[in-house]
Amino acid sequence: MMREDWDLLRTFFPNDWKSLAVDTNALKGLRKDKSEEKLLRTLLIHLGCGYSLRETVVRAKRANLADLSDVALLKRLKKSKEWLYKLCLSLFRERGLQINKRNNFHLRLFDATTVKEPGKTGSLWRIHYSIEVPSLSCDFFKLTGTEGEGTGESFRQFPMKKDDYIVKQIRFSKNLHTPGPSF
Structure with a gap:
């Protein structure tokens, strides 16, 4: 099942996804398996599923994708930043969408998460953030x-603002009848 899902997901990638990994040095420093596929699959376990770094490395090891520590995964994620960015841009280009400062809209991704201070009585906080695309x-x-x-x-x-285009998670939509953006 996991293989079938990956094969389907890969059809959505830009044609140059593997060469972008090399061009951006995302594979540089990988010790054992210098596979673009295994690296991206491991990163997507963390990014796409929302697992912690520790949970991700356990799942990646069980799936024979990677054998690394949570700290090593964090370093690999940081090293792959440019690759992931170029993948997004390449996807936009392949679909005929050129996003630049001349466009009359502003594409933003919204999300929120909770963080807990360490300890038994640690306070719980919510982080709200927006990423520009x-x-x-x-x-x-x-x-x-x-x-x-x-x-x-x-x-x-x-x-x-008026020309903002928003991508958000579904839970933001549970009360669409409150004052705010128009749908």
């Missing part, structure tokens, strides 16, 4: 509590 730079960051009115994952947490 294609630069993949964070253009908004806000830290709130997790209890009380106005602290949940909502469009109300984010500043928006």
